[in-house]
Amino acid sequence: MDVAMEPANGFVHAGHRSDDAISSESPYRDIDRVLDRPGPWTDEAFQGTKDFLRTQSKVLVIGAGGLGCEILQNLALTGFHDIYVIDMDTIDISNLNRQFLFREADVGKSKAIVAADFVMSRVPGVKVTPYHGKIQDHPPSFYKQFNLIIAGLDSISARRWINATLVQMVDEEDEESLKPLIDGGTEGFKGQARLPMLTPPTAFPICTIANTPRLPEHCIEWASVLEWPKVFPDKKLDTDDPDHIEWLYQQATARADEFKIEGVTWTLTQGVVKNIIPAIASTNAIIAGKRDGLSPLTSASCCNEAFKIATTCAPFLSNYMMVRRPVVSPLTPQYVGNDSVYAYTFEYDKREDCPVCGGESITAEIGKDWTLERLVEWLSERQNMSAVLHASHSRRADTPRQISKPSLSHPSGKPLYFQAPPQLHDATKPNLDRLVSDLLADEGPELVVTDPNLPFSLGVTIAFV
Amino acid sequence: MTSLLAPRPAAQIWSVKKNEEAAAKKRPKMTAAQLRVQKDLTELELPNTMTTHFPDPSDVLNFNLTITPDEGIYKGGVFHFTFAINLNYPHEPPKVRCTQKIYHPNLDLEGNVCLNILREDWKPVLNLSSVMIGLQYLFLEPNPDDPLNKEAAEDLRRNREEFIQNVKTSMRGGSVRGETFDKVLK
Numbered sequence: 001m002d003v004a005m006e007p008a009n010g011f012v013h014a015g016h017r018s019d020d021a022i023s024s025e026s027p028y029r030d031i032d033r034v035l036d037r038p039g040p041w042t043d044e045a046f047q048g049t050k051d052f053l054r055t056q057s058k059v060l061v062i063g064a065g066g067l068g069c070e071i072l073q074n075l076a077l078t079g080f081h082d083i084y085v086i087d088m089d090t091i092d093i094s095n096l097n098r099q100f101l102f103r104e105a106d107v108g109k110s111k112a113i114v115a116a117d118f119v120m121s122r123v124p125g126v127k128v129t130p131y132h133g134k135i136q137d138h139p140p141s142f143y144k145q146f147n148l149i150i151a152g153l154d155s156i157s158a159r160r161w162i163n164a165t166l167v168q169m170v171d172e173e174d175e176e177s178l179k180p181l182i183d184g185g186t187e188g189f190k191g192q193a194r195l196p197m198l199t200p201p202t203a204f205p206i207c208t209i210a211n212t213p214r215l216p217e218h219c220i221e222w223a224s225v226l227e228w229p230k231v232f233p234d235k236k237l238d239t240d241d242p243d244h245i246e247w248l249y250q251q252a253t254a255r256a257d258e259f260k261i262e263g264v265t266w267t268l269t270q271g272v273v274k275n276i277i278p279a280i281a282s283t284n285a286i287i288a289g290k291r292d293g294l295s296p297l298t299s300a301s302c303c304n305e306a307f308k309i310a311t312t313c314a315p316f317l318s319n320y321m322m323v324r325r326p327v328v329s330p331l332t333p334q335y336v337g338n339d340s341v342y343a344y345t346f347e348y349d350k351r352e353d354c355p356v357c358g359g360e361s362i363t364a365e366i367g368k369d370w371t372l373e374r375l376v377e378w379l380s381e382r383q384n385m386s387a388v389l390h391a392s393h394s395r396r397a398d399t400p401r402q403i404s405k406p407s408l409s410h411p412s413g414k415p416l417y418f419q420a421p422p423q424l425h426d427a428t429k430p431n432l433d434r435l436v437s438d439l440l441a442d443e444g445p446e447l448v449v450t451d452p453n454l455p456f457s458l459g460v461t462i463a464f465v
Numbered sequence: 466m467t468s469l470l471a472p473r474p475a476a477q478i479w480s481v482k483k484n485e486e487a488a489a490k491k492r493p494k495m496t497a498a499q500l501r502v503q504k505d506l507t508e509l510e511l512p513n514t515m516t517t518h519f520p521d522p523s524d525v526l527n528f529n530l531t532i533t534p535d536e537g538i539y540k541g542g543v544f545h546f547t548f549a550i551n552l553n554y555p556h557e558p559p560k561v562r563c564t565q566k567i568y569h570p571n572l573d574l575e576g577n578v579c580l581n582i583l584r585e586d587w588k589p590v591l592n593l594s595s596v597m598i599g600l601q602y603l604f605l606e607p608n609p610d611d612p613l614n615k616e617a618a619e620d621l622r623r624n625r626e627e628f629i630q631n632v633k634t635s636m637r638g639g640s641v642r643g644e645t646f647d648k649v650l651k
């Protein structure tokens with residue numbers, strides 16, 4: 001196959017950077033070979049997807065950091081024409097070793113904006129629209145405009161947020177509402193978070209922080225957790241505000257001096273309060289962790305999947321791929337001699353009781369004259385409920401599955417009828433005598449039921465007959 | 466299949482998803498945190514020494530807990546805590562503060578609480594009930610080894626009788642070592 005032998009198109013890493021932009025003649029000629037004729041694995045509806053890729057698809061890249069730079073490059077070079085990128089961070093000098101879309105002169109500027117400009121200047125015809133800000137600041141309507149979302153995130157809570165947001169956007173009646181999410185580090189699409197490893201922020205015992213600090217991190221936590229709220233009771237700590245970090249740094253330094261602890265630096269202060277790093281790990285280990293060389297590989301797989309989903313030129317991954325370098329110790333990732341890279345794929349099963357996408361759902365056809373109490377009785381009498389639950393939880397088939405003490409709420413979380421605690425039970429008990437149609441008039445025909453006998457939640461959609 | 470363009474990528478995945486039985490049903494959109502809090506709260510079985518109060522009954526993520534220990538050194542006191550739960554719950558623990566100034570080895574004068582499961586030992590399998598039981602336990606067994614109020618911890622370690630006297634004084638709204646405490650007696 002001569003395809004693989006062709007030299008790669010212009011866009012190369014920093015250091016080997018050529019000043020020639022990609023020739024506008026046939027920048028995608030290698031890609032075209034894959035897209036112009038069906039192969040053994042192409043989907044039956046393969047024809048015409050090239051046009052979709054080049055003129056219609058809109059793809060969002062979340063994060064313009066180590067992974068994001070690679071992803072943006074790969075997307076632009078595989079022919080995605082309309083790319084959006086969102087990142088809340090600004091460029092730090094320490095990013096330059098691997099985040100090759102940035103130069104020294106860019107330090108302090110928005111990652112999203114600089115990355116977008118760079119890609120556009122290097123790959124003619126590609127439009128990259130940057131957003132400098134938090135993903136949480138955009139409503140679902142923002143995410144609705146994209147065909148595909150690729151996340152190259154370093155934060156677990158941001159991953160959870162985007163995953164939950166996309167899952168919640170899915171509307172059965174509307175195919176377009178399903179947005180495949182390819183999660184950097186791992187991929188997949190069914191809106192389930194796949195995380196290669198969990199390194200939750202290290203929390204130190206608050207008493208250690210208060211009384212017996214031993215590590216520079218303890219002093220920083222003391223400044224941010226205890227001193228800040230005491231000195232600025234009405235001001236929320238903004239970890240992106242250099243003045244705030246400076247204040248914490250000063251406080252932490254003073255405290256470190258007091259306890260004869262060395263190692264409080266501005267960068268460490270920022271790292272600890274932003275949870276950029278597991279707080280105990282040494283700075284070296286962090287750099288090693290970020291330089292472990294998996295970003296290009298991971299990004300390649302992400303973009304490969306994006307390309308397959310957008311063009312249907314080949315079946316996409318189902319639904320988890322893992323690549324590992326052998327690791328000596330969790331704190332100091334390093335390569336072991338000549339050991340190879342290890343990769344495999346497998347399908348991640350859906351968890352029945354997943355709080356984000358799991359749970360059972362039923363439609364209740366009820367009369368306009370039904371009270372909430374009658375609905376609760378109806379729920380408790382449903383024999384087949386236990387059958388459904390038995391089937392999916394055979395391991396625990398002995399436990400009764402019938403709803404006995406249900407609590408009901410609006411999807412917003414507002415209680416409709418709670419069994420406990422006493423105040424909420426008393427406050428919602430009068431609702432039992434009210435008409436379901438009245439209770440649901442404001443917030444829509446859906447409600448959520450939990451019960452001690454249910455291992456997960458039950459969604460109920462009310463249809464009046 | 467005739468439609469080739471815009472909806473295609475989604476359509477391909479959609480057809481996969483349609484095949485999954487579980488996904489064939491519509492689910493109300495509730496956040497995982499709300500769902501979990503609903504389950505935690507409605508299955509809460511508190512002893513009569515603890516009561517919850519919701520300033521806004523439609524907001525289950527913010528509420529107060531009152532603990533009235535019926536034994537131990539702090540018996541007779543009424544202690545108020547606020548619970549604030551964010552949307553990362555149960556991955557993150559609830560934020561708990563004491564609203565009163567109390568003389569206690571594991572509470573500081575600002576109301577911060579030193580309870581391991583509220584910070585370093587929090588796990589998503591724990592729930593609101595575990596936190597509440599943990600808080601009550603602090604009043605039954607104040608722990609001088611993990612002090613947040615160092616003076617109180619020292620007092621407890623050095624002379625338990627004197628510490629008990631200090632607790633009684635502080636609970637009446639008196640002062641201990643120059644620090645005046647809130648009156649918490651019923």
